[in-house]
Amino acid sequence: MRISSRLAAAAGGVVAAGTALAVGYLVAAVTGGPWPVDAVGVQVIDWAPGPVKDFAVRELGTADRPLLRVGICAVLAIVAAVAGVIGVTRPRTGRRQLVAVGIAAALGLVGLVFAIVSRSAATGVAERLLPAIVTLITAVAAMALVVRSPGGPKATQPDGFDRRRFMLTVSALAxxxxxxxxxxxxxxxxxxxxxxxxxxxPRPTEAARPLPSGVQVDVPGVSRFVTPNPKFYRVDTLLEVPRIDPADWELRIRGMVNKELRLSLPDLLDRRLIERDITLTCVSNEVGGPYVGNARWIGVPIADVLAEAGVRAGADAVKSTSIDGLTIGTPLSALTDGRDAIFAVAMNGEPLPFEHGFPVRMVVPGLYGYVSATKWIVDFEVTRFQDFSAYWTDRGWAVEAPIKTASRIDVPKGFATIKAGPAIAAGVAWAQHRGIAKVEVQVDDGPWRPAVLATEDTIDTWRQWRFRWTATPGTHKLTVRATDADGFVQTSRSTPPRPDGSSGLHNTVVMVD
Structure with a gap:
């Protein structure tokens, strides 16, 4: 068989697989079930070693999801290309064609198995399985058409490869x-x-106070005090954002309670709503990293719901579950000690975006998100830490994780070139539920000097700062540290995010003309 015919056969195999994936993608969209590629991808994420996950979050951010999809599709394309060559290569026998179709079936079965075992936002059996089943059937049928089309009794090419018939088949599949x-x-x-x-x-029963004047420093390039929804960081383990119909959504409150509750979205909206400014931080955030943001949230106090359900003696934790099956463990004390822990329904004046947990998510000041900020929440079980382990703690992260005191330089950016003379540095600091009392900046190896703090909104939000210094020609290093309201000074000891959040001091190097 000539090389050109082999290439055509490989392309035919790829088109057969692509057609199956495209049809499965359509069925997944219609049913709300998992696309087989995403079912495989979520399982890959769950199986990935901790350092691999950490690298992906640190280096790729949200780009890790499309890259994972591309990687899975690339592997499928290679295997499908091999199947196409096997099925079309001379001598074309029924056995070789059967092998090619068998490879396509095996790929489809892998998608079906992963649709069964991996986490998915689909709850019904039909929703979970139908996209994978249709993909499997389409893959087998498409590959069978490809491997049966090259030759035949009327083939006139010297190698028996009827290109016209083959191209018509592949084009139709495409x-x-x-x-x-x-x-x-x-x-x-x-x-x-x-x-x-x-x-x-609804208008919240307790509205947040208007932002005090002076919470935003007047320095270009500093993060906005309120992070716009499209720019708010997103870290989760799903390749496709769940699209939940609020009419079908329900939150179950159960476990060590006197009365089990089942709450619909209208039930929550009819309850006492409070509005609060709260800064969230991801435990994956490196020193000086971007995974921190501040928003104005509206929600139902979790303490109110727990009081109605009646917590039994001995409980010390809550296991909350997302619609995709991801579990998070939260200290019960953090939900009942008076802080503004809420089932959030709105973010910055609008219903939660799909990416951030629509229709309902948890927001708990002072804790890293992996132990508190369950998005797309559907189950809330009062329990004991000794009786369960959550998704992230199973993967080496700490059981309890209060947010560490931290600060970041936003201006000047690293390796920026500035002019000699009066200069300014600025940024943000946070110690949620404790508050920031002081920020200091060090130029090179000089003394720590106080920065000017912006007005504090609440102890649950970050606080901006600015620092004036005299820039002399050469290269200089600026370092920042914060002191929280409890008197804790941000440590200079550098540690990675795993297992309970990074520590260390953020610095930036600038060149002065």
């Missing part, structure tokens, strides 16, 4: 796949922005 993919991308399936926009958030 049209089907392209049409399925385009339909998925263009059409609107399941709950969308229109559904979210219809949710009317």
């Amino acid at each position: 049209v089907v796949g392209t049409g399925a993919f385009a339909t998925t991308r263009v059409a609107s399936f399941g709950p969308g922005e229109a559904v979210r926009a219809k949710i009317r958030i």
Whole structure:
């Protein structure tokens, strides 16, 4: 068989696999079930060693999801190409064709198995399995068409490869796949922005006070005091954001309680709502990293719900579960000690974005998100730490994780070039639920000098700062440290995020003309 025919056969195998994935993608969009590629991807994330996860979050951020999808699809394409060559290469026998179709079936079965075992936002059996089943059937049928099309009794080419017949078959499959993919991308399936926009958030019973004047330093380049929703960091383990229909959503309160509760979204919206400014931080945040943001949240106090359910003696934890099955363990004391822990329904004046947990998520001041900030929450079990382990603690992270005192230089950026003379540095500091009392800056190896603090909003929000210094020609290093309201001075000892948050001092190097 000539090289050109082998390449055509490989391309035919890839088109067969692509058609199956595109059709499965369409079915997943219609049913709300997991696309087989995403089912595999989520399991890969769950199986990945901790250092690999840490690297992905640190170096790739949210780009790790599309890259993982591309990687999975690339592997599938390679295997499908091999199957196409096997099925079309001379001598073309029924056995070789059966092997090619068998490879396609095996790939489809892998997707089906992962759809069964991996976490998914789909709760019904049909929703979970139908996209994978359709993908499997389409893969087998498409590969069978590809390997049966090259030759035949009327083939006139010297190598028996009927290119016209083959190209017609592959082109038809490509049209089907392209049409399925385009339909998925263009059409609107399941709950969308229109559904979210219809949710009317009542005026909170306790509104947040207006932001005090002076919470934002007047320095270009410093993070905005209130982080806009599109720029708020996102760290989770899902390749596809759950699109939950609020009409079908329910939160179950159970476990060591006197009365089990089942709350719909209207039930929550009819309760006492409070509005609070709260800064969230991800435990994966490196020193000086971007995974911190401040927003104005509206939600139901979790303590109110727990009081109604009645917590039994001996409970010390809550296991909350997302719609995809991810579990988070939170100290019960952090939900009942008076801090503004809430089931949040709104973020910065609008219903929660899908990416940030619509319709309901947890927000707990003072704790890293992996032990408190459950998005797309559906289950809330009062329990004891000794009776369960959560998703992240199973992977080497600490059981309890109060946020560490930290600070960051936003201006000047690293390796920026500035002019000699009066200069300014500025940034943010945070110690949620303790508050920031002081920020200091060190130039090179000089003494620590106090920065000017912006007005404090609350102890649950970050605090901005600015520092004036005289820049002399050469290269200089600026280092920042914060002191919280409990008197704890940010440590200079550098530690990685795992197991309970990074520590160390952020610095930046600048060049002065």
